[in-house]
Amino acid sequence: MYIPERVLPQGSAEWLEWRKQGVGGSEIYSLACYADIFSDFLGETRLRVIKPRKTPPAWAATPIQLYREHFGIRKRQIPAFQAERGHRLEPIARELAAETLGVPLEQACVYPDNRPACRVSLDGYHPETGHLIEVKAPMNPWESCPEYVIWQTAYQAEVLRQAGYSVTDILILEIGDDANGELSVRNWDIEDTDRHQILGKGLLDLGEMFYNRYLATATPPPYTRQELFLIEQDETLLELAVQWEELKNEEDSLKRRLTELRERILTYANTHCHGQPGIEGYGLSVRFSETSTRTDYRAALEALAPHAELSAFQRVSNTSATIRLSTVNRPVNVRDSSDGMTFSSTSGWTSY
Structure with missing residues (x-):
């Protein structure tokens, strides 16, 4: 089916909603990058044909990321300024291409009636002559036509053929502008060779499989x-984080209990030391x-007394307390002495 721009405006x-009913040209290269996880369906021969030569x-996006984008769980990572730039420059490039080719070009949405999961949204096409264009507005000039563009146009061309339309030539327009608004346009011709067509057929199989097996059934891909x-790292880290949080909560609780217990001990010791330095x-x-004791120089200066006795400004002595607990509390030796009961432990002291 061929749907022109005037019937189904892009954007x-x-x-x-139309795009969500299949796999498009902007997604097919990402799928091909990770096609080896679908080797059970593709087989070694098709896998060698459609697998890109370069590192992704x-x-x-990985297959699971494309799945999440499809269902709105994940948002496609395209910077807003980059998307705006592409939308602004694409009509200009299409008009220039139409002048060069001498035929009107229109945006269109296409899918084969017998393979509706394979659908493309074309930047420019002329049904009568078979001229197909794809517009790209990269932030930096290309040194050569990128691999992903070749994969995308192979998919587009094969969708058109499967839908009953011809493809006579494929033109890539690389368009850019500088800070002064000066346009730069380069044309890249893609030869629709037998190899390019074989690639397109393999990509259609991949796109159709991915949609029917995973998107249509809401089944997450591998x-x-x-x-x-x-994920394994995340699970391990999550487990460690949970354990850390549990222990920190226990530590905080123990610190609060120790503070409360210290106050109880000091209160008890104060009321039962009977003039002794402790118990x-x-x-x-x-x-x-x-x-x-120490001198409070601030108080002395505030007094502004040139002949003041600094000793008069000494603060009252503070009382500190030290609590120690032996590492082993038993056994405890108890013996009589002339000044009362004396307690001693068999182990050393540990300060707290």
């Missing part, structure tokens, strides 16, 4: 090996000591 809500670029590795027993030791 409209209807167009977005950073922007290439993860890539890298994703499986990251001890059952491995617990509490000792009170006077801290050294």
Whole structure:
């Protein structure tokens, strides 16, 4: 089926819904980058044909990411300024191409009636002559026509043929502009060779399989090996994080309990030391000591008394307390002495 731009405007809500009913040209290269995880369906021969030779670029979505984009779980990662630039320059490039080819070009949406999962949204096409164009507005000039463009146009051309339309030539327009608005346009001709057509046929098989097996049935596709590795790392890290949080919560609770217990111990020791420097027993030791005094120079300066006795501004001595607990609280030796009961532990002291 061939749907011209005037019937289904690109970017409209209807167009977005139309795209969700299949796999498009902008997605097929990403699928091909990870086609090895579908080797059970594709087989070694088709896999060798459609598998890109280069390492997948950073922007290439994995099958599970494409699945999530389809169902709105993940948003496609395209910078807004880059999308705006493409929308602004594409009509200019299409008009220039129409002048060069001498035929009117129109945007169109196409899919074969017998393979509706394979659908493309074309930047420019002329049904009578078979002229097909694809417009790209890269941020930096290309040194050569990128691999993903060749894969995309192979898919587009094969969808057109399967839908009953011809493809006589494929023209890629690389368009850009500088800060002064000066346009630069380069044309890249893609030869629709037998190899290019074989690639297109394999990509149609891949797109149709992905839609029917995963998107139409809402079944998540397999993860890539890298994703499986990251998931395993994430699971381990999550487990460690949970354990850390649990122990930190226990630690905070213990600190609060220790603070409360310390206050209880000091309160008890204060009321039962009977003038002694502290108490001890059952491995617990509490000792009170006077801290050294210091001069409060701030108070002296504020007094502005040139002959003031600084000793008069000394602060009252503070009382500090040290609580120690032996590492082993048993056994405890108890013996009589002339000044009462004395407690001692069989192990050393540990300060807290």
